[in-house]
Amino acid sequence: MKKIILILLSLLVQGCGNEPAVKKNTSAPKKVVEVPSFNSDSAYDFIAKQVAFGPRVPNSKAHQACGEYLINTLNRYCDTVIVQKADLTAFNGNVLKSKNIIASFKPERAKRVMLCAHWDTRPFADQAETNKNTPIEGANDGGSGVAVLLEMARQFSIKKPDVGVDIILFDSEDYGQPDESEYPRMQHSYCLGSQYWAQNLHKPNYFAKYGILLDMVGGKEAVFTQELTSMTFAEKTVKKFGILLLHLVTVDSFCFKNQPCY
């Protein structure tokens, strides 16, 4: 995880200038980039804190409590925090009381970078071999991306980034319809929070130069490939930065020290 974060942080520092991330002329003097530090123990603790609430399934007590924790934590580190509330209807008709949490550094800056993850967890483990109806704990799926961004926010509070940064924690992203479902098929049943945000931007005419979405970045020996949707819609950006972490897929489990793996 640490390696990925270092890349991300260095992208933020160098990606926002006009200089390409990798210079073609290798004989030219190398640009020294100051990379903010990233504390992996702190990020790990941010995962553990989320998991301790229990599964963060929309409308649950754990979801409510974790949402407050995330808002309070981001309020401590960031310049502004906007909570975008929405009632979103899931595939089974449940109305999900949802909150997209949007925390910003230098909100006045026109040049902005968007970093996102989702903070809700899936209400059923339908992809698992056993206990398919049990909510997942979401240490990796949901928790890890949020934890990375919380640690980045903590680092940015110590040393402010040169550009505007928006950290968006989407809600109700993983309440999608299972493959086997008694309900009529709903189109786009996943990502309800980000769909809502896309239709109702938190600021009029909001624009970010680019965005990176983190999900499932805490897998053991995770391998990150160039994600297909990013390559389809933003190939240049993916190639320019070398890595754009958009809904990364890992099949590995997540393990806490001295505890069973999830």
Ligand SMILES: [Zn+2]
């Ligand atoms: Zn996810």
